[in-house]
Amino acid sequence: MKDGTTPPESVFTTTLDKMVRWARAGSLWPLPFGTACCAIEFMSVVSSHYDLARFGAEVVRFSPRQSDMMIVAGTVVDKQAPILKLIYEQMCAPKWVISMGVCASSGGFYRAYHVMQGIDEIVPVDVYVPGCPPTPEGLIYSILKLQEKIERGEPSHWQIEAERETAQARKQQLVGV
Amino acid sequence: MAEFVAENLRRRFGDALERVSDEHGDLTVWVDRARVHEVLEHCKRDSELDFCFCMDVTAVDYLTLGGTPRFAVVYHLYSLKTGKRVRVKTGVPEDDPVVQTAVDVWKSTDWFEREVYDMFGIRFEGHPNMKRILCHRDFQGHPLRKDYPADLRWKLLRPDDLLDEISSDEMKRIRARSSYPISE
Amino acid sequence: MVFKDAALTPEEMPKTTPVPNPHGRMPTGVSWEPIESGAGQAVARARGVRVERHLVEELEVDPLAEDLMVVNIGPSHPAMHGTFRLKCWLDGETIVKAIPEIGYLHRCFEKMSEMHPWQEVFPYTDRLNYMSPFLNNVGYAMAVEKLLGIEIPQRAQRIRVILGELSRVMDHFVCVGTNLVDLGALTNFWYLFRGREEIYSLLEHVSGARMMVAYGRIGGLMRDVHEGFEDEVRALLKSLPAYIDDVDRLITDNRIFIDRTRGVHGIRAEEAIDWGWTGPCLRAAGVPYDVRKAHPYYDYDQFDWQIPVGTTGDVYDRYLVRMEEMRQSLSIVEQALDDLPEGPVNIDDWSISPPPKDKVYNTIEGMVAHFKLTFEGVQVPPGEVYSYTEAGNGELGFYLVSEGGGHPFRIHCRAPCFAIYQNIGPSLEGYMLSDIVAILGSLNVIAGELDR
Secondary structure (H helix, E strand, O other): OOOOOOOOOOHHHHHHHHHHHHHHHHOOOEEEEEOOHHHHHHHHHHOOOOOOHHHOOOOOOOOHHHOOEEEEEOOOEOOOHHHHHHHHHHOOOOOEEEEEHHHHHHOOOOOOOOEOOOHHHOOOOOEEEOOOOOOHHHHHHHHHHHHHHHHHOOOOHHHHHHHHHHHHHHHHHHHOO | OOHHHHHHHHHHHOOOEEEEEEEOOEEEEEEOHHHHHHHHHHHHHOOOOOOOEEEEEEEEEOOOOOOOOOEEEEEEEEOOOOOOEEEEEEEEOOOOOEEEOOOOOOOOHHHHHHHHHHHHOOEEEOOOOOOOOOOOOOOOOOOOOOOOOOOOOOOOOOOOOOHHHOOHHHHHHHHHOOOOOOOO | OOOOOOOOOOOOOOOOOOOOOOOOOOOOOOOOOOOOOHHHHHHHHHOOOOOOHHHHHHOOOOHHHHOOEEEEEOOOOOOOOOOOEEEEEEEOOEEEEEEEEOOOOOOOHHHHHHHOOHHHHHHHHHOOOOOOHHHHHHHHHHHHHHHHOOOOOHHHHHHHHHHHHHHHHHHHHHHHHHHHHHOOOHHHHHHHHHHHHHHHHHHHHHHOOOOOOOOEEOOEEOOOOOOOHHHHHHHHHHHHHHHHHHHHHHHOOOHHHHHHHOOOOOOOHHHHHHOOOOOHHHHHOOOOOOHHHHOOOOOHHHOOOOOOOOOOOOHHHHHHHHHHHHHHHHHHHHHHHHOOOOOOOEOOOOOOOOOOHHHHHHOHHHHHHHHHHHHHOOOOOOEEEEEEEEEOOEEEEEEEEEOOOOOOOEEEEEOHHHHHHOOHHHHOOOOEHHHHHHHHHHHOOOHHHHHO
């Protein structure tokens, strides 16, 4: 608005917002960035017994352009790190990341010379799922938690990181660095 | 058990064999580094031994146990005809970690030798592609050495483009012969 | 139609006319067949492609056709295998050069095992071939037991055989399932994973974990099997053949599957041996080498079973070998179960196998033994040993070097996939891009084992 205040939220925009959030949460298309054993548990989750399709994640897309949730299932080693970053950056906003298993969350029990100690060194993570491998129920619970987070309207960690970066860039611009 | 293997090798390479032992049912033969290629070739070509499989090539670092030489390159051979196995070990000193490659004897030693180079720093002379295989291209040091700390990581910024594994002559040859095969 | 928005009108668009082959005739010294390797010629012949020399010389070849396209497959790719990379130079759809790169799951198993006592290496071995974790446990336990010079009780041996063969069936389920998914046959994937879930239920009942069981121990097993183990396994023996038969009916005589896999990536027996191949891929090439028959352990020579052997070693043969191996494994499980002896599942030596808890809490010897095992690890005498078993993919070898302490001095795992995947570079020349998925799926390359 002209006097510098933000416009009040109307009923129309809040309802629209809620609908968009509900739609986003109900149709999360996963990108299984599967590397190791957790990928097999992920395959079990999408199989007929623990069907993930009933939660909206029917379409498993291996292309980053066509998916909005990346499930990093398995250990990410230092050799794989640039590829993970590239795939993450190729995803279109809004995007969420689930770090499945302890190897992706914190390196697991591999405190070693080639293993990344958690993917949050390079990508922002929304939900961490512990377990080695996590039981399928655990993974489904994490997707439900992510859905709740989206429906609550919380910004995804991608958004938080992006906002932090723009704030930093703007500050640098003002300071004249 | 596998006495005839030890006998055959002693007859042919008496002076090159440093030690022969047979513990836990495994025949182990220590060979001088300069003659190891000869010994391996004999193991494969000899009709009595006929070690057609080279199951494994690996190395051990004896730094913490003291003694020389520091490394030992270990070959595990298996014969389908006789069903016998033998372990050929050769000592490799720290200041000159080079061994002649066995790729011309068995093709399976290809990647195993690359792994030994990656993990221990032992080069194999004559290997067609002596490059790191498991650790990434910006990795420095040889991790399975005893003086390498277990959690020392190196950062990789860009993946390998693998263009160094294909020579320009090979590219020219491939380009020259490229054309569509005709199908009915 | 006039395209007003286009930058150039249709009349202005450059015309592409085929330019005659700038070489004129084919350059001398180059054989006309673009596929020089024997396998590729077999492929060409199998597909009925006949190449006529005179037609080539009159052909006008578009110069753009001479350019090769580079396709990078992996390490993150839709084919449902592990993380490995294949950089291919393509001439149309035919591969002229392929360079593999591995190491995308190098989790430093060998260094980690030097940092932990002997018995704490079991979870690391689980994650080597993560499709059949118990087989790796068995392989490692056998190696340490060989170095210690002990023999485990008969009951433990039988249970290792039963659970090992079920793990092998699990491994082949995933191999066949994912191979078929990549070829477009999704239904079998659901069927076979349903079977896998049933085996998971049994493993969860026995050890507490679905996949990474860590059930093997030095000197036996983690604990005895539960009440009702036999009934559960018998129920499995009834239901699993149904899944195998379902897939068999759908796939084995399927025209599309046969067209896509017959004659693809055949390999001669001598070549397979030279490259160090073992396991179902070697048996499909015609070599009847199976560690369980050649060097029997745990009474495998007393069970009545056969090794399926193929002829050409192509993808179809590997599929058939795996299907038959599953049936043979289930027959072994049945025979082992019929003859399951009573008794302890752990060796009665407290310096190797932990004492029972009531002895730990009530006797001083038990407490001291437990303390020593936990803090110092199993004391293995100095020496070295190479022990080999038949894992899902071939000969899984463990080369252990001990300096006499509670920690391993050196453990090397001879992974069967490592030897099998090495010749993918030279052997893919002449095949098409769509053959790669069939080939990779049939080799059953598991990155955990490949990179350790």
